[in-house]
Amino acid sequence: MRVVAGARTVTRELRALDGLSTAVTADLATPAGAAVLIERAREQLGEIDILVNNVGGVVAGSADAAGFLDIADDAWQRTFELNLFGTVRVTRHALPSLLRQRGVIINISSIGARAAYHPVDYGTAKAALNNLTKALAEEFGAQGLRALTVSPGPTRTRNWSASDGYAADVAAQHGTTLAEFLDQVPTRMGITTGRLTEPGETAALVTFLASARSGNLTGADYLADGGVIKTV
Ligand SMILES: NC(=O)c1ccc[n+]([C@@H]2O[C@H](COP(=O)([O-])OP(=O)(O)OC[C@H]3O[C@@H](n4cnc5c(N)ncnc54)[C@H](OP(=O)(O)O)[C@@H]3O)[C@@H](O)[C@H]2O)c1
Numbered sequence: 001m002r003v004v005a006g007a008r009t010v011t012r013e014l015r016a017l018d019g020l021s022t023a024v025t026a027d028l029a030t031p032a033g034a035a036v037l038i039e040r041a042r043e044q045l046g047e048i049d050i051l052v053n054n055v056g057g058v059v060a061g062s063a064d065a066a067g068f069l070d071i072a073d074d075a076w077q078r079t080f081e082l083n084l085f086g087t088v089r090v091t092r093h094a095l096p097s098l099l100r101q102r103g104v105i106i107n108i109s110s111i112g113a114r115a116a117y118h119p120v121d122y123g124t125a126k127a128a129l130n131n132l133t134k135a136l137a138e139e140f141g142a143q144g145l146r147a148l149t150v151s152p153g154p155t156r157t158r159n160w161s162a163s164d165g166y167a168a169d170v171a172a173q174h175g176t177t178l179a180e181f182l183d184q185v186p187t188r189m190g191i192t193t194g195r196l197t198e199p200g201e202t203a204a205l206v207t208f209l210a211s212a213r214s215g216n217l218t219g220a221d222y223l224a225d226g227g228v229i230k231t232v
Helices: 031-045 073-100 120-143 166-173 178-189 199-210
Strands: 004-007 022-025 050-053 104-108 146-152 221-224
Touching: 004 031, 022 031, 031 073, 050 073, 050 199, 073 104, 073 120, 104 120, 104 199, 120 146, 146 199, 166 178, 199 221
Parallel strands: 004 022, 050 104, 104 146, 146 221
Antiparallel strands: none
16 A cells, blocks of 8 residues: 555654655645645545545543533534544545545544543544444445444553643543553443553554455444443
8 A cells, every 4th residue: 555644743753654655744624734635645646545534632622621511612613623524624635536446434433422421522523423424435335435433442542641642631630640540541441351452453453444355344333442332
């Protein structure tokens, strides 16, 4: 595969991608960023076979809110720009090429789409992302496009591991250290396997779902959560 990756910062890891892959600087929470990413992808790749909409997260202003009444319109708006509208716009730009290729879209959602976790704006945006994905699968399925969501639970990305990440903020709010907080996460969140998911495990699922081996899977949501979600 040749890969074009978009983020606001082209990190050392992204710069070190092999010659077949490219990193593009783009703010995907903006209309211009979505357009630039797909323009560059078309220049580099010609056509697009696989689109992974991975960007998302909890925004400042809702991460530290006590609850629903603390989350202002501005935070709701930024949450939806990041977790939903970015995917809407990138998908709209990429769709003509994906349809020509009978391609696949994998949207990275969250267990927050399926259950009422804090903060409410994040889970609501991810629930909308699941609905969008199902609608894309239905509308374009007959033309050969597949669309799926992967819904991670707590996953050891920098949001959980970094001293300035989301978990460190929550730990500070609870008056505990990041290490102590991480030790408590499996019990507090009911992770059946007793540990966080590693990013590579979720990436392996995405790779499988994007491959021809899963050629008849579409419109479905795949949990990658170590058993957090208890409902069938
Ligand atoms: N980690 C978890 O426990 C967990 C759980 C459930 C769901 N998820 C979902 O999984 C996805 C990835 O999460 P993650 O934990 O890997 O997040 P992350 O560590 O914050 O990484 C997100 C990536 O997106 C980029 N990014 C952030 N804002 C951007 C923007 N406005 N425009 C372009 N790129 C942007 C970041 O780079 P820059 O900052 O340089 O832009 C980074 O490369 C998200 O959709 C998240 O909601 C994660």
